[in-house]
Amino acid sequence: xxxxxxxxxxxxxxxxxxxxxxxxxxxxxxxxxxxxxxxxxxxxxxxxxxxxxxxxxxxxxxxxxxxxxxxxxxxxxxxxxxxxxxxxxxxxxxxxxxxxxxxxxxxxxxxxxxxxxxxxxxxxxxxxxxxxxxxxxxxxxxxxxxxxxxxxxxxxxxxxxxxxxxxxxxxxxxxxxxxxxxxxxxxxxxxxxxxxxxxxxxxxxxxxxxxxxxxxxxxxxxxxxxxxxxxxxxxxxxxxxxxxxxxxxxxxxxxxxxxxxxxxxxxxxxxxxxxxxxxxxxxxxxxxxxxxxxxxxxxxxxxxxxxxxxxxxxxxxxx
Amino acid sequence: xxxxxxxxxxxxxxxxxxxxxxxxxxxxxxxxxxxxxxxxxxxxxxxxxxxxxxxxxxxxxxxxxxxxxxxxxxxxxxxxxxxxxxxxxxxxxxxxxxxxxxxxxxxxxxxxxxxxxxxxxxxxxxxxxxxxxxxxxxxxxxxxxxxxxxxxxxxxxxxxxxxxxxxxxxxxxxxxxxxxxxxxxxxxxxxxxxxxxxxxxxxxxxxxxxxxxxxxxxxxx
Numbered sequence: 001x002x003x004x005x006x007x008x009x010x011x012x013x014x015x016x017x018x019x020x021x022x023x024x025x026x027x028x029x030x031x032x033x034x035x036x037x038x039x040x041x042x043x044x045x046x047x048x049x050x051x052x053x054x055x056x057x058x059x060x061x062x063x064x065x066x067x068x069x070x071x072x073x074x075x076x077x078x079x080x081x082x083x084x085x086x087x088x089x090x091x092x093x094x095x096x097x098x099x100x101x102x103x104x105x106x107x108x109x110x111x112x113x114x115x116x117x118x119x120x121x122x123x124x125x126x127x128x129x130x131x132x133x134x135x136x137x138x139x140x141x142x143x144x145x146x147x148x149x150x151x152x153x154x155x156x157x158x159x160x161x162x163x164x165x166x167x168x169x170x171x172x173x174x175x176x177x178x179x180x181x182x183x184x185x186x187x188x189x190x191x192x193x194x195x196x197x198x199x200x201x202x203x204x205x206x207x208x209x210x211x212x213x214x215x216x217x218x219x220x221x222x223x224x225x226x227x228x229x230x231x232x233x234x235x236x237x238x239x240x241x242x243x244x245x246x247x248x249x250x251x252x253x254x255x256x257x258x259x260x261x262x263x264x265x266x267x268x269x270x271x272x273x274x275x276x277x278x279x280x281x282x283x284x285x286x287x288x289x290x291x292x293x294x295x296x297x298x299x300x301x302x303x304x305x306x307x308x309x310x311x312x313x314x315x316x317x318x319x
Numbered sequence: 320x321x322x323x324x325x326x327x328x329x330x331x332x333x334x335x336x337x338x339x340x341x342x343x344x345x346x347x348x349x350x351x352x353x354x355x356x357x358x359x360x361x362x363x364x365x366x367x368x369x370x371x372x373x374x375x376x377x378x379x380x381x382x383x384x385x386x387x388x389x390x391x392x393x394x395x396x397x398x399x400x401x402x403x404x405x406x407x408x409x410x411x412x413x414x415x416x417x418x419x420x421x422x423x424x425x426x427x428x429x430x431x432x433x434x435x436x437x438x439x440x441x442x443x444x445x446x447x448x449x450x451x452x453x454x455x456x457x458x459x460x461x462x463x464x465x466x467x468x469x470x471x472x473x474x475x476x477x478x479x480x481x482x483x484x485x486x487x488x489x490x491x492x493x494x495x496x497x498x499x500x501x502x503x504x505x506x507x508x509x510x511x512x513x514x515x516x517x518x519x520x521x522x523x524x525x526x527x528x529x530x531x532x533x534x535x536x537x538x539x540x
Contacts, residue, residue, distance in 0.1 A: 011434025022358035031375035043406030087484035107481030210492030273479035291432030
């Protein structure tokens with residue numbers, strides 16, 4: 001061991017120069033104390049955000065018009081979820097692709113969702129003591145598809161003139177809606193009572209449940225859910241997921257991921273999600289493999305910022 | 320105590336897996352290398368603190384997360400003490416990522432992969448990526464509007480590349496399991512491996528004092 005640091009140390013060889021005392025454990029304990037104290041002080045000053053979740057019930061009560069209009073699209077099979085494609089259903093030409101690569105289709109339909117059945121018909125069948133409603137459901141299910149579509153189209157048109165007295169019911173002018181009108185009225189009442197939340201979550205013959213897929217997909221079809229997110233600057237166009245509700249820092253480390261969505265060609269691409277994921281996968285791999293990528297691994301040598309880190313060392317060996 | 324075991328027994332011991340592992344571990348990382356009380360003279364910059372600070376923040380995050388987990392995922396919504404520990408958990412995570420990013424940038428500018436230290440960089444970089452997943456599942460496990468919206472938005476990206484079919488962000492049970500067990504174990508294991516590699520190879524020395532004195536030796540060494 002030399003008392004003078006070498007000018008040109010071999011990074012693969014043991015350090016031949018002088019050593020200094022360095023108490024690693026003391027450093028860790030002090031760092032732990034400082035970080036814990038900082039986290040506690042930040043908690044005392046700012047706490048943490050906790051905006052209550054949106055439920056089907058709160059949605060149906062706050063904006064029954066949006067709830068009924070969304071439910072109608074779920075029944076018609078024209079909602080975003082109904083036409084989503086894998087992993088929820090087999091809608092053709094609905095998947096995102098990376099060039100010719102269709103990973104979304106390759107993964108398959110592993111979380112099957114039939115919006116008409118799962119979000120509307122099956123929940124309505126669970127409502128007890130409603131013989132006329134059950135008859136309406138049977139009439140709807142027995143009708144040919146063109147008739148169902150005609151009822152839904154007529155009801156959709158009528159919704160523009162619908163009234164929601166006290167935000168508690170839906171009243172549409174008389175029309176040729178078949179069983180759709182009583183079905184929608186019953187679904188709204190069920191949702192406002194909180195029954196639909198339970199049915200969507202519990203499914204059939206279940207007690208314990210931790211899977212909120214159906215409820216979340218139903219919620220995400222409505223404008224109410226999105227408007228609430230927009231008010232909290234959470235939309236994709238507002239840098240989305242890297243934000244947190246309120247004025248709190250969120251997942252700021254997702255800034256690069258979110259950044260790509262703000263610029264072309266991703267901004268308007270129908271394959272934006274898949275392309276951004278592919279790009280981030282390549283960038284992440286490059287980040288991990290920096291030590292083995294020619295040019296990139298030599299970059300810090302040319303940037304010379306290391307001279308700031310080791311300024312004491314260079315001052316000594318260059319003096 | 321003198322070793323008076325017969326030579327045959329000693330030979331048999333040499334073939335034991337336990338013996339092999341111990342001798343391999345001790346030769347790779349003898350105690351004075353595992354917990355040194357000396358460092359090369361160039362280890363004298365504040366930037367070195369951020370690696371230790373990352374571990375410290377991880378400890379705060381893990382402990383506050385364990386406390387939150389004791390009473391279940393809904394506790395912090397109804398208890399002021401739970402809300403306090405959720406705050407410590409949240410701010411611990413923010414500090415963790417801040418100091419880790421500074422640590423990563425510092426190591427990048429130092430070319431810290433030189434001299435056969437490529438695996439050290441790789442484990443650190445992978446830790447950063449896995450930690451992003453751990454934080455993401457944490458945000459999904461909050462059980463509030465933020466979780467709902469992140470699940471609603473996040474599903475599209477994951478579904479678009481087929482991951483969502485297996486990793487369902489709307490499935491709270493699955494996300495919570497990933498958040499409290501699988502990903503924290505992965506992060507801690509990666510950090511342990513990373514620290515052991517740092518201790519084994521030592522802190523990377525400075526670039527040559529005169530830049531023109533030699534060609535670049537990065538990566539391959």
